[in-house]
Amino acid sequence: MSKLIPFFLIALLAGCATTPAEREARAQREVDQMVQAYGPACDKLGYKRGTDPWRDCVVKLSTKDSYERYASQPSMTTCFGHHGFFQCTGF
Known part of the structure; x- marks a missing residue:
């Protein structure tokens, strides 16, 4: 039985x-999710779909959205007791 344990662990990790x-x-x-979410906004801003500036617009809007979502949350929490x-306090 003990010889089978490494075999099962390797099989589990390989999976x-x-x-x-x-x-x-x-x-x-x-x-694809980024293009679906931000592509129409870049189209409305006047970028031609499929061009490098349009792709840059999609990436920038996604980055801006991610930053706004995560910047409002505390980045550090300290607890003592x-x-x-x-x-606990959050900064």
Whole structure:
């Protein structure tokens, strides 16, 4: 039985690994979602679809949205206390 444990661990870890094709497919899905979400706005701003400035517009709008979403949350939390009584602050 103990000889089978390493085999099962290797099989389990191999199942968790992603292949380059899977990573590429995930990246393509993310790009497609960005184009779907921000492409119409760039079209309305006057960029011609499929050009480099249009792609740059899509990336910039996505970056701006991500920054606004995550910048409003505390970036650091400090907690101190004793026996279930904690004081936490966020910066």
